[in-house]
Amino acid sequence: MLAAGAAVTLAAACGGSEPVPLQPVATGKPPSYYPAGYASVIEASKKEGGTLTVYSNTDQENWAPILRDFKRKYPWVEKVAANNLDSDEVFQRVLSEQATGNSPADLLVSNAAQAWANFAGRDGTLMEYESPEVSKLPKFGKLLAGVYSMSVDPLAIVYNGSLLEEDLTGLEHLADLATEDADKYRDKITARDVEGSFGFTVSHAFADARPGAWAHLQKLLPMARPETSSGTQLEKITSGEYIAGFFINAAPAYPVIERSGGLLELAFPSEGTVALPRGIGIAAKAPHPATAKLFVDFLLSEEGQRAVAEGGLTSYRDGVQAGDGRHTYQELVGKVGADNVIVTEYTEIPEGDVDAFLSRWNGLLAR
Template identity: 60%
Template sequence: MFRSSPLNSGSVSRRQALGFGVLGAATLAAALTGCGSTNADKPAANAVPEGFPSYYPADYSKIVDASKAEGGKLTIYSNTDQENWAPILRDFKAKYPWTQVSADNLDSDEVFQRQLSEMATGKAPADMLVSNAVQAWASYGEKSDTLMEYDSPETKQLPDYAQLMPNVWAMSLDPVGIAYNTALMKEAPTSIAGLAKTVTADAAGYKNKITTRDVKGAWGFTVSHAFAEGSSDAWTGLDEILPSARPESSSGTQKEKILSGEYVAGFFISSAVGYPAEKASGGLVKFVLPTDGTVVLGRGIGITPKAPHPATAKLFLDFVLSETGQNAVAEGGLSSYRDNVELSEGRHTYQEVEKLAGKDGIIRVPYTMVPDAEVTAFVSKWNAQLGS
């Protein structure tokens, strides 16, 4: 507490005393103002860097600066098509102009096989892995030192199911559906049971004209097994379709052969291929979600344990999970899942899948391992049904 002292009239005039008092008051006020200004500046010093949401940490600029020091390079091993990546890489580059991202398009299993083999040599160039092969992710994650520990500031802004496993988030939540050639199949198959009914009515005509995914691959097994487990009448329809079906190792191959007419229809095709194919084909290819059970896969994204460019990898992960990133995800044909994604023609969201398939009709696949014995039994049963 400040306490005033009595003036000595014998040594200081009244005018001087008043002047001193005014000056002292002014000096004190200035000092107090200066102190107040310093306290007011403290929150600014701890403020989130410009251009980032308020929930980002105050020292996030260190990651930005570190990315610049790395040269902004980023290598991603993924099973995602370039047309899906295009808007994401464009908008990431717009936000971080110094970055250079290379996103390889590999087979689902190859993403992990390549990373593990390169890790064994001590020279692993990939910074990030992106894949929706659940079994492969679960197997990879069970091994030690395969993922970098990182807590994205976006995590708390996302639904609980956004984190698929420790240090792996969903870049998108993509449904799996039926694609068909509208010129060759007049009656639209809206369910697996409906497709089975159509095939059964003309078994000779549909022989080898239906395609499905190869269940010996991680992705094919995951979606097929998930449907069989998640739909009570699954095998009733599958038993009728499989004798007319041939397996393919990728949705891209299936799409091309449906377009050409080699196949009339395909089931368990990724929407990442199905939606863009429908848009680009001018109506020749139609993609639908089965009403008797729609499998939804999280497209996992994670940072490798010894990423050559860890800061840029963190920037990319946070961007993909952000509102801007999720809008780019939707623009590229993948299904985003943030509530504030702008809906327009050609964009798809997980919320849309819930409306079309119904919450009870969605079969969401957890990132956990299926026991080997169960995998072997399922693959044997499935392949025994396939036509020659």
């Protein structure tokens, strides 16, 4: 991942070295079910200068096929600048800039559910845009007024196959192994740091949906060490510093596992698999509002969701096929069952509940 605050500018499509889209993109034409008045949005976009600025916590490789196909569909958009920030920093920077009355941000992308709920609840921060794609989306496709799911990425257990003699099936399985051989597993398991937004969101969502799983966490957490990023967890599992880790974002994990030559393995917890939406919304004072609307609508369309999957995130629109490195929500449901998918909601947890959860979780960690 790029350093926080680094600007990533992806230039317009330029020649034969660029990957070809999986399916043709309908240049300049919205889907047939869009309202007739949508033509005015397209015309307004053409007058906005052909640029767009995105504040996000999403990596360049994830964006590449999305921006490639968006620019082919709307070729007058020649420049999209994406600042790669931390999950919370996306909102902190926009709020700071909006306070001065001068923010370049058109779009915000983050999977910090609590921060999104807080941001969307403030006056004058977010455009409450109703996308014409809404009727085609599942319920979790719209997270808040004006906030939509870009992807819905599952949280997995990742483990070093050379250090385990059996395939993991869930947290209970890992907890039983750790209890049977405490010397082997002590400090060799990694969990996500719940003091950060991502770690809190996914861990709280799991425990809230599966309160009985605290019995497994009470065995695992005393042997676990927290880390602040999936990247760090994956590096240390690969090196053997950790045997296994849980609640690791599958989106960055998939390519690392593929490159590991069979060393790393991934499992979705049988007790329930958390799926975390990555939210996208338009800033209230977006400098290029029409182009921002085009981008959101494209991203939510079947065309856009194919590009989301191609970029390594988990798409969720029906009609997008998994395979060849592409992953979908439907694929996840097929593996674990619909009842075992825990889709995280974008709600602000009361401060007292946050404190109680942090106290209980951190109180179990080894000191």
